[in-house]
Amino acid sequence: MSVPAPRVWGVTTTVPSAPHAAHAPHVPHALPGAPRPAPGPAADEGLARRLKALACTAPLHDLDARKANLAGEYSVYAMAEIALAAIDLVTLNMDFDTGADHDQIVARLLPRVAAQAPDRTHAEHERVARWVLENLINVGSADRGFRAVYGTFGADGHYVRRDYDFKLIEEVPGPGGSVYLRTTDEAVNVLVGALDTDVTSAQIAAEVKLEVLISRGRLADAQLAAEQARYRTVQYAETLRRTLEATRRNVRAVDWLRQVPDMIAEALDHVADRYRHENAILTNIRKARDEAEDPEHKRRAAELVDIVKDCIRRHTQLQSRLLEAGPLFRAEQDRQAFAAPPARAGLDLYGQLVAPVLPLPVERAARVTDAYFARGTGLRTPAAVRVGDLVDLLLTPPVEREHLGAEMPEPDLVATPDDSRFSDEQLESALELLDLPADAPRRLSGLLAEARRRDPDLPYLVALLAVHAASPPVGTAHRQGEPQLLFAVDDGTQLDDPEFGGADLIVGTARLAAAVAS
Amino acid sequence: MTEEREERQERADGAELREPAAPRPAPTAGDVADAARLVGFGLQPRLLPARDAEYAELIRRHREDPGFARLADAVAAGLGLIVLEVSPRAGMAVAAAEDSVFAVRMGDYARRAASDTGDRFLHGLAHLAAAALAFPRPEDLADDGYIGRITVHGVDAFVRQACRRLEERADEAGENTDPASDAPGLEAAWRVYVRRSATGATKDARRLASSTTGIIGKAVAFLVDSGFLQRTGDEHGGTYRTTARYQLQVRDMAGGAAMAELLDLGVVPVSDGSASLAPAAADDDFLAADAGLPFHAAPSS
Numbered sequence: 150m151s152v153p154a155p156r157v158w159g160v161t162t163t164v165p166s167a168p169h170a171a172h173a174p175h176v177p178h179a180l181p182g183a184p185r186p187a188p189g190p191a192a193d194e195g196l197a198r199r200l201k202a203l204a205c206t207a208p209l210h211d212l213d214a215r216k217a218n219l220a221g222e223y224s225v226y227a228m229a230e231i232a233l234a235a236i237d238l239v240t241l242n243m244d245f246d247t248g249a250d251h252d253q254i255v256a257r258l259l260p261r262v263a264a265q266a267p268d269r270t271h272a273e274h275e276r277v278a279r280w281v282l283e284n285l286i287n288v289g290s291a292d293r294g295f296r297a298v299y300g301t302f303g304a305d306g307h308y309v310r311r312d313y314d315f316k317l318i319e320e321v322p323g324p325g326g327s328v329y330l331r332t333t334d335e336a337v338n339v340l341v342g343a344l345d346t347d348v349t350s351a352q353i354a355a356e357v358k359l360e361v362l363i364s365r366g367r368l369a370d371a372q373l374a375a376e377q378a379r380y381r382t383v384q385y386a387e388t389l390r391r392t393l394e395a396t397r398r399n400v401r402a403v404d405w406l407r408q409v410p411d412m413i414a415e416a417l418d419h420v421a422d423r424y425r426h427e428n429a430i431l432t433n434i435r436k437a438r439d440e441a442e443d444p445e446h447k448r449r450a451a452e453l454v455d456i457v458k459d460c461i462r463r464h465t466q467l468q469s470r471l472l473e474a475g476p477l478f479r480a481e482q483d484r485q486a487f488a489a490p491p492a493r494a495g496l497d498l499y500g501q502l503v504a505p506v507l508p509l510p511v512e513r514a515a516r517v518t519d520a521y522f523a524r525g526t527g528l529r530t531p532a533a534v535r536v537g538d539l540v541d542l543l544l545t546p547p548v549e550r551e552h553l554g555a556e557m558p559e560p561d562l563v564a565t566p567d568d569s570r571f572s573d574e575q576l577e578s579a580l581e582l583l584d585l586p587a588d589a590p591r592r593l594s595g596l597l598a599e600a601r602r603r604d605p606d607l608p609y610l611v612a613l614l615a616v617h618a619a620s621p622p623v624g625t626a627h628r629q630g631e632p633q634l635l636f637a638v639d640d641g642t643q644l645d646d647p648e649f650g651g652a653d654l655i656v657g658t659a660r661l662a663a664a665v666a667s
Numbered sequence: 668m669t670e671e672r673e674e675r676q677e678r679a680d681g682a683e684l685r686e687p688a689a690p691r692p693a694p695t696a697g698d699v700a701d702a703a704r705l706v707g708f709g710l711q712p713r714l715l716p717a718r719d720a721e722y723a724e725l726i727r728r729h730r731e732d733p734g735f736a737r738l739a740d741a742v743a744a745g746l747g748l749i750v751l752e753v754s755p756r757a758g759m760a761v762a763a764a765e766d767s768v769f770a771v772r773m774g775d776y777a778r779r780a781a782s783d784t785g786d787r788f789l790h791g792l793a794h795l796a797a798a799a800l801a802f803p804r805p806e807d808l809a810d811d812g813y814i815g816r817i818t819v820h821g822v823d824a825f826v827r828q829a830c831r832r833l834e835e836r837a838d839e840a841g842e843n844t845d846p847a848s849d850a851p852g853l854e855a856a857w858r859v860y861v862r863r864s865a866t867g868a869t870k871d872a873r874r875l876a877s878s879t880t881g882i883i884g885k886a887v888a889f890l891v892d893s894g895f896l897q898r899t900g901d902e903h904g905g906t907y908r909t910t911a912r913y914q915l916q917v918r919d920m921a922g923g924a925a926m927a928e929l930l931d932l933g934v935v936p937v938s939d940g941s942a943s944l945a946p947a948a949a950d951d952d953f954l955a956a957d958a959g960l961p962f963h964a965a966p967s968s
Contacts, residue, residue, distance in 0.1 A: 286867075291877050310847060312848050320864055328866050328867065495802075495805035495918065496808055501929075502795060502929065507855075510853045511852060515787050515788040515791065515856075517925050518795055521791055521794060524765075524923075525794050525917060527889075527895055527916060528710070528748075
């Protein structure tokens with residue numbers, strides 16, 4: 150094994166450093182007919198790849214093996230199943246900017262955990278969910294990851310044990326200092342398998358398959374395909390997010406002449422294409438949903454509609470990101486490229502220090518960073534303490550920590566002038582007028598006349614409320630559990646009124662079903 | 668800048684030996700006290716002459732009175748300090764010599780770093796990467812008026828991106844970068860960074876100290892205390908802008924020292940003075956352009 154010393158950005162020339170290659174004098178010469186230790190590097194590589202894939206599943210098996218060690222009787226829980234569900238949840242909740250929220254994932258895991266042991270307490274379910282999630286992150290280790298050891302034969306026939314480090318769920322910083330979860334590529338591969346293929350083509354394949362399945366009415370399979378398509382959509386968005394992030398950081402870090410514009414054009418085409426495609430699918434499934442006789446089919450089609458809608462949402466999000474990239478580049482270009490030429494050549498910190506250091510073996514790289522650290526951190530004035538002060542310092546009681554923080558200043562509030570068209574009393578009066586019994590709707594003309602008798606200004610408010618009621622927000626009211634709802638219907642009668650024209654609406658109160666049920 | 672410093676250093680060293688031939692009043696005890704006070708101001712890196720009238724007056728005197736300047740420089744040299752610049756914008760910018768009592772030692776900075784090579788590297792890299800992002804182009808480091816802006820998450824993302832490219836290259840080349848189990852020191856440096864989590868949840872909602880953003884956060888907080896950065900906001904893990912002192916320190920001290928160490932390791936980074944944060948379009952093109960200059964003059968170190 151030699152130390153990997155790839156040139157970075159073509160600026161570094163690394164003197165071959167191969168402390169290991171030096172001690173390989175006794176290369177085993179394969180005797181004719183004798184079995185070679187490995188049938189060839191390609192086969193060995195394939196073996197290593199499979200070993201790594203196998204290693205990725207180890208943490209899941211490990212959960213079930215270790216549950217016996219937990220204080221309490223936990224064997225009833227299928228930990229690997231919970232873990233896979235957790236990885237599923239995190240993958241599906243990964244958004245563009247952030248990942249999935251820790252507590253949210255735990256909350257969504259709970260139903261499954263609870264289903265496995267319905268007679269246990271809620272606290273225990275939550276403890277199990279947290280335990281699984283923390284073990285998938287591997288909270289105890291410094292790297293918060295896993296390590297597996299596998300062996301390969303080097304080019305010279307030596308057997309080398311290597312460390313394979315991987316993560317399943319990683320924690321990423323979110324806005325405002327919060328921590329979010331993302332699944333790693335390894336985890337996605339464990340989950341759905343063989344995903345590290347070309348994202349675009351894989352997605353097209355999945356969608357063509359979906360369309361065929363839909364047209365043949367095989368919805369059960371279609372749902373599986375649609376879910377896989379969504380995983381791929383997420384992965385595709387993730388790839389693009391990384392590229393755009395690099396662009397945002399430094400305009401020179403990315404090839405804006407060809408590579409990125411091509412990439413953005415490609416991605417925009419992709420979004421447009423997918424959008425059309427998925428809308429077509431959506432129409433098809435909706436039709437399937439509405440026409441399906443079998444309630445099971447209907448339900449699956451409805452789920453499918455949700456999944457495809459989510460795909461479309463992600464594509465739209467991706468598109469808005471893509472459109473932001475151009476202006477961002479131009480702004481950075483203005484700042485960086487059109488400045489006055491440099492007075493003198495300086496040190497290129499990235500190209501001459503960071504880039505050459507990163508490929509070095511860590512032992513050697515640390516020498517460079519040590520040298521930088523020693524000279525680059527500034528100075529500290531050593532504290533000199535007198536014995537007399539020390540006594541005082543040690544005897545001073547610790548300061549009570551303020552839990553509530555500093556006192557909030559009294560806000561200086563300015564009363565805003567009341568410029569409402571109608572007063573509270575008028576509103577009350579109008580609502581009282583419109584508080585009709587459910588079985589006795591009234592004509593608008595009658596309501597207006599009655600309102601006019603109370604207050605000459607009131608008819609305007611009543612008319613306004615009645616027109617509003619012509620398109621009542623049934624869904625919202627239903628969700629919020631309102632017991633009843635004001636509605637207005639036009640039956641074609643003309644309104645005969647000195648101040649208002651139009652239809653003489655029938656205004657009434659409708660009872661909502663959910664409220665009746667409760 | 669370097670020559671100027673050396674010259675001053677020389678003058679400071681030989682202050683007692685080479686008494687000026689021209690008639691000049693011998694420094695009084697008061698002058699020495701003033702010179703020492705100026706150095707004392709210099710040791711408070713967050714203090715700026717613009718904020719303190721006495722400091723500003725001493726800076727002015729240092730610039731106008733060569734005798735006083737020599738005296739102040741001699742005091743600094745005697746304390747184990749290297750004078751980088753004395754100006755109204757940076758104040759008396761001094762850096763600690765390697766064996767000085769003012770120098771910062773890695774073991775005091777981070778306890779774990781003393782025993783663990785990986786941690787030591789990560790802490791050092793955090794400082795190096797912060798500077799690289801603060802001064803992305805050579806022009807930025809050379810331009811006295813340049814103010815860099817960095818964020819904690821930005822530094823992390825930038826190093827991760829660089830590491831990811833190395834990973835992709837290694838993958839393309841079909842290299843197996845997994846380190847041998849019995850030789851952890853031979854693991855490629857970028858892998859140590861990639862392996863470490865970017866962040867992590869902790870019980871008290873603080874940044875996980877061993878995560879990369881924790882390490883970078885520690886570095887920038889330390890640089891703020893050194894008067895090298897000023898905190899401007901909380902977005903993206905904390906946003907900061909650079910000070911004149913930081914530029915001086917990186918340009919005249921740290922960059923050169925790290926470069927010398929790198930050259931010592933046999934790695935010769937070539938630069939034509941332009942920023943290399945851009946990738947070469949194709950490797951072959953780049954080689955053709957610079958093939959004749961394998962040992963292109965490295966900047967003064």
